[in-house]
Amino acid sequence: KETLDKGLEQTKTSFFSKLTKAVAGKSTVDEDVLDNLEEVLISSDVGVKTTLKIIDRIEERVARDKYLGTDELNKILREEISGLLSETNSGEATEFEVPVNKKPYVIMVVGVNGVGKTTTIGKLAYQFKKAGHKVVLGAADTFRAAAIDQLQIWADRVGVPIVKQQMGSDPASVAFDTLQSAVTQNADVVIIDTAGRLHNKVNLMNELTKVKRVMQKVVGDAPHDVLLVLDGSTGQNAFEQAREFTAATEVSCLAVTKLDGTAKGGVVIGISDQFKIPVKYIGVGEGIEDLQVFNKYEFVDSFFN
Ligand code: GDP
Numbered sequence: 001k002e003t004l005d006k007g008l009e010q011t012k013t014s015f016f017s018k019l020t021k022a023v024a025g026k027s028t029v030d031e032d033v034l035d036n037l038e039e040v041l042i043s044s045d046v047g048v049k050t051t052l053k054i055i056d057r058i059e060e061r062v063a064r065d066k067y068l069g070t071d072e073l074n075k076i077l078r079e080e081i082s083g084l085l086s087e088t089n090s091g092e093a094t095e096f097e098v099p100v101n102k103k104p105y106v107i108m109v110v111g112v113n114g115v116g117k118t119t120t121i122g123k124l125a126y127q128f129k130k131a132g133h134k135v136v137l138g139a140a141d142t143f144r145a146a147a148i149d150q151l152q153i154w155a156d157r158v159g160v161p162i163v164k165q166q167m168g169s170d171p172a173s174v175a176f177d178t179l180q181s182a183v184t185q186n187a188d189v190v191i192i193d194t195a196g197r198l199h200n201k202v203n204l205m206n207e208l209t210k211v212k213r214v215m216q217k218v219v220g221d222a223p224h225d226v227l228l229v230l231d232g233s234t235g236q237n238a239f240e241q242a243r244e245f246t247a248a249t250e251v252s253c254l255a256v257t258k259l260d261g262t263a264k265g266g267v268v269i270g271i272s273d274q275f276k277i278p279v280k281y282i283g284v285g286e287g288i289e290d291l292q293v294f295n296k297y298e299f300v301d302s303f304f305n
Contacts, residue, residue, distance in 0.1 A: 007284025008302045011265030023070035045235040047270030085296040088272045096127040106222035111229035112196040116257035122154030123291035133188035138178030139164035140171040143195040172214040179218035205248040229255045233262035257283030
């Protein structure tokens, strides 16, 4: 909770000062305040659709109650945001969990280069290992040599095995080898990195579909999770990437990174609302421990307290 507060510090400070400005000199929530509030939400990267949804709901309450004090606005906003997050993020987990009866538990990680994909895989491997699980990494982003090297560095750092081939090899073949090796070693968790090129939607879709199909030859119901990593500091780009990847493959959960470096943590609210995909992890720093299991209650608390 402490790291989360610190990670979201910029978001919180900025959101509060903007909200205070939005209601300055007003005692009731009127058109002006609503307009200002709309700006505050959009500038915090909540996204247009989700912002309008929140504004609509507050308008409804103003219409119903006739008068709505600006002091209450904070409380109501908090309720509305909690409500929106609850629609998608049911879990209240605070621990890094491996589902029972999935062995190995296979996570396929997708996302464009630079968003923090490798770092997130390293941090996840660290947490799962710390929790006593046997972890294997698969370097199926074979498009860039740097991607394989970076993953190797994380594997060494965490102390987990990695399965890789040379650059340019078939990602599906790496995924296949990784799962076979994991099964042989009786591993608990497998995390597969994949290439994050978005230059061609059809290629991306074909590649991810092939990787999945080949994995299923070893573990019938793999991957158990497709984790899309998004850079929380890139606002509209993150929305755009979520759109592209959800069109290319079935994304089951999200990791939103770099929330420590942005005042726009609202992106977490907008993306989970718009794409109806739960946020499973959030990145709040570059360190190995700076990944948290997303908990909607803690998040809203950090946002507002
Ligand atoms: P990839 O290309 O998607 O695999 O990205 P990397 O994992 O190599 O990360 C790109 C940069 O973002 C690196 O400098 C990371 O240290 C940094 N990074 C990753 N996650 C976070 C985070 O949660 N917070 C901050 N501040 N930096 C991060």
